[in-house]
Amino acid sequence: MTNDLNASVTRRDIQNVAGVGVYAVLSVLAVTTLVGSETLFTGIALAWALSGMMHLPFWATTFVEGVAAVLAILATVKIGHMAWRAERILASAPATAD
Structure with a gap:
């Protein structure tokens, strides 16, 4: 006897977070961290220079x-x-053949 719940879940379903893949979530976190740190340090450096x-x-x-x-x-x-x-x-865009 197989478990119907486990049989219906695919690997693709597990990798999706709110319709977006895990790599997409990681890239959003990376971009936000990079830009956030740059803007924060630039703002503090600007304030230090002005003062x-x-x-x-x-x-x-x-x-x-x-x-x-x-x-x-x-x-x-x-x-x-x-x-x-x-x-x-990008996640909602139709897949294109390479």
């Missing part, structure tokens, strides 16, 4: 770095959404 040029006090430097960090986090979230949407579009 050095303008001779800002510590509290003003901290404020500018905080604003830069918040903007970098918002940009990272937006990039993550855009990457996920692109992967969903």
